[in-house]
Amino acid sequence: MGFTMDKRHIGILCALFVEMGVAIAAESNGAVEFTSIDYRTISAAVEACAKAGGGRVIVPSGVHETGPVHMKSNVELHFENGAKLVFTDDRKAYLPAVPVSWNGAEAMNYSPLIYAFGCTNVSVTGRGTLAPRLAYWSSWRDPELPGLNKVKKLQREWAEKGVALAERDMTDVDDSGTRPHLIHFNRCKNVRLDGFSVRGSPFWTIHVFRSSDVRVSNLDVSAWGEDGTVLNNSDGVDIEMSRRVSIENCTFEQADDAVVVKAGRFCDKAFALESCEDLEVRGCTVRKGHVLLGIGSEVTGGIRNILLKDCRVDGDVSRVFYVKTSPVRGGFVSDVTMDGVSAKKVTGDIVAVNTRTYYGMPGEECQGPMFTLTSISNLTVRNVSCEWAKRAVTINGDPDYPIRNVTISDVRADEVFENFIKIENVDGIAVDVAAKKVHPDAHW
Numbered sequence: 001m002g003f004t005m006d007k008r009h010i011g012i013l014c015a016l017f018v019e020m021g022v023a024i025a026a027e028s029n030g031a032v033e034f035t036s037i038d039y040r041t042i043s044a045a046v047e048a049c050a051k052a053g054g055g056r057v058i059v060p061s062g063v064h065e066t067g068p069v070h071m072k073s074n075v076e077l078h079f080e081n082g083a084k085l086v087f088t089d090d091r092k093a094y095l096p097a098v099p100v101s102w103n104g105a106e107a108m109n110y111s112p113l114i115y116a117f118g119c120t121n122v123s124v125t126g127r128g129t130l131a132p133r134l135a136y137w138s139s140w141r142d143p144e145l146p147g148l149n150k151v152k153k154l155q156r157e158w159a160e161k162g163v164a165l166a167e168r169d170m171t172d173v174d175d176s177g178t179r180p181h182l183i184h185f186n187r188c189k190n191v192r193l194d195g196f197s198v199r200g201s202p203f204w205t206i207h208v209f210r211s212s213d214v215r216v217s218n219l220d221v222s223a224w225g226e227d228g229t230v231l232n233n234s235d236g237v238d239i240e241m242s243r244r245v246s247i248e249n250c251t252f253e254q255a256d257d258a259v260v261v262k263a264g265r266f267c268d269k270a271f272a273l274e275s276c277e278d279l280e281v282r283g284c285t286v287r288k289g290h291v292l293l294g295i296g297s298e299v300t301g302g303i304r305n306i307l308l309k310d311c312r313v314d315g316d317v318s319r320v321f322y323v324k325t326s327p328v329r330g331g332f333v334s335d336v337t338m339d340g341v342s343a344k345k346v347t348g349d350i351v352a353v354n355t356r357t358y359y360g361m362p363g364e365e366c367q368g369p370m371f372t373l374t375s376i377s378n379l380t381v382r383n384v385s386c387e388w389a390k391r392a393v394t395i396n397g398d399p400d401y402p403i404r405n406v407t408i409s410d411v412r413a414d415e416v417f418e419n420f421i422k423i424e425n426v427d428g429i430a431v432d433v434a435a436k437k438v439h440p441d442a443h444w
Contacts, residue, residue: 079128
């Protein structure tokens with residue numbers, strides 16, 4: 001998804017950057033190559049490239065310190081082999097706040113490190129590395145921060161009252177803990193992320209929100225920073241209320257879930273919810289993480305037509321396949337298929353569905369006398385092999401709204417411990433699960 005600029009465009013770009021005192025050189029192929037990069041330079045380069053009609057901004061080999069980078073339509077940010085962006089952890093550099101979806105609700109927050117809003121034909125490519133500094137953000141990883149629960153309650157109030165987005169500024173809340181995403185693409189079309197590596201993230205690593213026609217491929221994503229720091233809530237890639245998304249040949253090493261599908265945490269009077277649908281995950285590897293494929297727990301807009309095929313877990317995960325919601329989420333989950341996974345160690349369940357995740361926590365209380373239950377149907381898991389698992393299958397449907405049509409076939413494990421299969425409140429289920437050894441009396 002590159003764009004070639006003619007000589008007129010190159011001239012415009014050179015004039016702009018000479019005026020700014022930035023040394024650049026135009027390559028013969030029309031791309032623009034930087035010889036000096038800082039926060040102002042990268043932002044200005046993207047802006048100038050967009051104004052010139054679009055094109056490619058090249059980050060050369062070497063280490064480049066930067067603040068957040070805001071993408072524009074028709075611009076490709078391309079890393080040469082060996083290029084590294086080291087993102088500051090100076091909180092003030094990520095202000096003013098920008099529109100995001102944070103933890104399943106729309107609000108204003110610190111700028112993501114790479115950010116795009118309402119862009120078309122936008123891409124980040126090449127063999128470079130994104131390496132955020134995590135020292136400051138690590139002080140915000142405590143889930144007991146006094147402002148964090150306040151933010152969660154505010155998010156619910158904002159949604160119920162239909163508060164304008166500009167008035168939902170989470171950065172105004174002291175000790176909020178609302179760390180920024182590494183990459184956040186919001187309301188974008190025709191997006192490509194290809195080839196680069198990630199070493200550490202303040203929060204969710206890659207978040208695709210209300211976007212369409214997105215390809216994520218050949219990425220090497222690790223939640224661990226180069227100094228060994230790792231933060232919680234560092235999912236690999238979260239696809240939320242988006243359509244026609246492919247994730248191919250990526251490697252994940254996360255301190256949270258690897259691939260997650262979401263659709264909003266609750267109804268919002270200011271924003272119409274959208275379903276998340278038509279997602280394919282193929283040929284990916286998880287070195288470490290909580291879940292290979294996670295659905296939810298934010299499902300209010302609905303999730304359908306999800307396929308994960310031919311992936312593997314080389315290290316250990318808590319679960320291979322996990323659908324989670326709670327009685328306050330509503331929405332639906334339907335037509336989700338996992339086909340072809342090999343895993344080494346699973347410290348929880350190979351297959352799990354939980355309809356009461358997080359229920360009762362701050363911001364998760366039921367509103368009024370009636371629960372808002374999630375419709376879950378047409379789940380298929382097949383051709384899964386595992387060397388070692390604590391449990392094979394745990395499905396906890398809601399007695400007032402049973403899960404419908406679950407097929408689990410050809411799921412095999414060498415060894416399984418504790419509660420081999422536990423299934424509650426499911427209408428229509430076929431199970432073909434086997435293990436060479438089962439140790440029901442193991443102590444943990």
